[in-house]
Every structure is written in structure tokens, then in C-alpha cells.
Amino acid sequence: MSKHILWIFVTVIGSQALATTTGAPANSSGLMVSGYIDVQHQWARGSLKLNDSTVLNGEPTGFVVNQGAMILSDEFETVELTVDIPFRSATTTTNNDLELATREAQAFIKYQHDSGVFWQLGQFDSAFGTEANDTTDILFPQHGILHDLTPSTHTGLLIGYSFIPFYIQGLVANANSAARQTHDQSAEYALRLGWSQEPMQVSMGVAYTDKAGTYVLGNGEYKDYQPRILLNTIVQTRFGKSELSGRAEVLESSF
Numbered sequence: 001m002s003k004h005i006l007w008i009f010v011t012v013i014g015s016q017a018l019a020t021t022t023g024a025p026a027n028s029s030g031l032m033v034s035g036y037i038d039v040q041h042q043w044a045r046g047s048l049k050l051n052d053s054t055v056l057n058g059e060p061t062g063f064v065v066n067q068g069a070m071i072l073s074d075e076f077e078t079v080e081l082t083v084d085i086p087f088r089s090a091t092t093t094t095n096n097d098l099e100l101a102t103r104e105a106q107a108f109i110k111y112q113h114d115s116g117v118f119w120q121l122g123q124f125d126s127a128f129g130t131e132a133n134d135t136t137d138i139l140f141p142q143h144g145i146l147h148d149l150t151p152s153t154h155t156g157l158l159i160g161y162s163f164i165p166f167y168i169q170g171l172v173a174n175a176n177s178a179a180r181q182t183h184d185q186s187a188e189y190a191l192r193l194g195w196s197q198e199p200m201q202v203s204m205g206v207a208y209t210d211k212a213g214t215y216v217l218g219n220g221e222y223k224d225y226q227p228r229i230l231l232n233t234i235v236q237t238r239f240g241k242s243e244l245s246g247r248a249e250v251l252e253s254s255f
Contacts, residue, residue, distance in 0.1 A: 029074060032074065033072055034073075036134070038068060039065055042062065042064055044058050044059035044061050067087075067088050069134065070084075071084045078112045078114075080112070082106060084107070085100065085101050086105055087101070106125060107123050109121055109122055116162045117161050118160050119158065121158075125153055126152055127169070128151055129152065129247075129249070130249050150249060151230075152177055154177065155179060158171050164197075165196055167194050169190075169205075170191055171188070171189065172189055175228075176209065184213050188209045189208050190205060190207035191206055198238075203234045206231050212225065231248075231251075232248070233247065234246070235247075
């Protein structure tokens with residue numbers, strides 16, 4: 001398997017004029033467009049004969065748009081607006097379609113106060129997880145098997161406060177990267193404490209989600225759902241042009 005990444009950064013020419021014609025304030029930075037394309041050739045083992053009557057088919061192979069995104073952003077004084085539209089090849093082998101914004105999409109507004117307080121509202125990348133969402137920010141060609149077990153995005157409200165070099169963030173969002181809450185599940189509450197001073201940062205976070213009701217075991221016994229608790233630690237440093245990062249994740253849950 002090989003990984004080839006083509007970076008595309010496009011700045012709208014005359015962005016100030018664009019902002020004026022679309023009714024944006026004159027002191028807006030203008031619309032900025034950026035993005036990337038991660039094109040890969042993926043190879044896998046062919047069919048595997050388990051015995052005389054059983055054959056295990058191999059994974060599909062060939063060229064694929066593994067991941068890509070178009071990112072639109074704008075700034076007006078202390079307000080930032082971001083729309084991240086990811087795309088990738090469809091998982092089916094019967095057509096050449098692209099999935100658009102089916103995973104890891106973002107759309108949020110952020111307001112930064114002079115006091116160091118900020119709030120962010122909408123759908124945005126999660127600070128939890130073992131790897132970043134974009135493949136341009138990870139070492140290997142594809143995400144590891146733990147990536148799908150933790151939230152990739154949150155839809156809700158994030159509030160933070162920075163008192164350099166320390167920061168604290170609180171989150172209230174829909175549970176488990178969900179767009180809306182089910183009637184028997186609480187919102188997801190999270191808290192993160194961190195220290196950041198180039199070229200190093202350390203942070204610890206905890207997320208909590210509760211669920212009402214019971215489930216049935218194989219022997220017919222009823223059990224109450226237990227809260228979902230996610231603990232996350234990040235240690236990251238940079239040596240010249242090299243970056244070393246370590247993440248630890250602990251998930252306790254019964255649903």
C-alpha cells in the first residue's frame with residue numbers, strides 16, 4: 001500500500017472584493033478556500049482457500065480517493081466561520097461515485113474574546129480520539145482500528161479559556177457524534193485541561209454520556225445501562241521538522 005498526497009491550497013483572488021459583493025463587512029478578511037486530496041493505490045491479499053469447500057474473498061484493490069476536503073473559512077474581527085466538506089470514494093465497487101460530507105464534516109462559528117475566553121458552536125472535530133480525522137495529519141496511509149471507536153466530530157457548544165500556557169475547555173454536545181439526541185440518551189459532557197508551549201503540549205480530558213433503560217442478557221437477566229466514560233491523554237512535542245505524539249484512550253461503557 002502506498003500513500004500519495006496532493007495538497008491543494010487556493011486563495012480566492014481579490015477576496016476583499018468578493019466579501020464586498022456578497023454583503024460581508026468591509027473589514028472582513030474575505031472568503032478563503034483551501035483543501036487537500038489523498039489519492040492512494042490500495043493492495044490487499046487475494047482469495048484465501050480455507051479448506052476444500054470454503055474460500056475467503058480478499059479486500060477490493062486498486063486506485064481510490066481515500067480522503068479529501070474543501071474548506072471554506074472567513075474571519076470578521078473576533079469571529080471565525082468554517083465549513084469543511086470532506087469527500088472520498090464510495091465503498092461500493094459497482095460505481096465510481098464520491099461520498100460527499102458523509103464523515104468528518106464541519107460547520108461552525110467561533111467567537112474569540114480579548115479576555116482569552118472563546119466559544120464555538122456547530123459541528124467540529126473532536127479533541128478526543130487516538131488520531132486526527134484528516135489523513136494528512138497522521139503517519140500511516142489509513143486510520144487505525146481504534147479510530148472508529150471514539151468520537152470523530154461533536155455537534156454542540158464548546159467553551160474555552162486560555163491563560164498562557166494553560167487552557168481549559170468544556171463541551172456540551174450530542175452523544176457519540178450524533179446529529180440529534182435519542183429520547184433515552186443524555187447529551188455528552190466533556191472537560192479538557194491542557195498545557196501548551198512550543199514545541200510541546202500536554203492535555204487530559206474526560207467525556208461522560210448517560211443512557212436510560214435496561215437490556216437483556218442471554219440468560220434472561222435484565223441489566224441497567226451504565227454511563228459511557230471516555231478518558232483521553234495527549235502528549236506531543238516537535239524536534240526540528242519531526243513531530244512525536246502519543247495518545248492514550250480508556251473507554252468504559254456498556255452500550
